[in-house]
């Protein structure tokens with residue numbers, strides 16, 4: 680099974696990356712193939728509500744009018760068996776890069792369910808409050824909500840804060856093992 684990490688962190692060695700890597704290493708030990716995308720490394724512009732009524736080309740043609748890296752990453756999401764969405768907590772929300780990606784994906788998937796429905800593709804959500812340590816639960820809620828609008832089945836939730844990161848790493852490895860064969864995953 681292919682597991683794709685879509686991370687909203689800009690830091691490949693940061694706390695979010697360490698937590699996500701623990702999850703992926705658990706999945707890899709059960710035979711999963713993994714790939715990592717760090718969104719801040721790509722050009723992904725915000726939705727510009729591209730026609731007069733605000734519904735945009737995505738509502739008419741199930742594609743985004745903006746020519747940037749979104750389409751390539753969206754294609755990888757569609758091809759993956761399970762997607763781990765990970766983010767540092769920024770002001771009690773997901774990071775701007777992940778939010779930008781999710782809002783464009785949500786528009787296409789929500790409007791065009793009959794074509795681009797994720798068909799309950801399994802997803803897992805990881806939020807790392809690496810500063811004061813507050814905001815993980817609200818961030819996970821925000822992630823679940825936007826992914827639900829996009830047709831995913833969120834199968835697990837991982838709240839982490841700076842204080843408990845080290846303690847949680849081995850548990851994330853175990854959780855990753857489970858993800859490799861999570862109920863509902865598409866082979």
Ligand SMILES: Cc1cc2nc3c(=O)[nH]c(=O)nc-3n(C[C@H](O)[C@H](O)[C@H](O)COP(=O)(O)O)c2cc1C
Nearest residue numbers: 690693694695767769770771808809810811812813
């Ligand atoms: C704009 C901004 C807002 C932040 N807001 C929060 C917050 O609400 N709660 C928290 O615990 N940490 C907050 N932080 C700290 C980040 O969660 C922390 O720096 C995190 O480790 C960054 O992730 P990384 O290690 O993957 O880069 C914020 C950091 C930034 C830059």
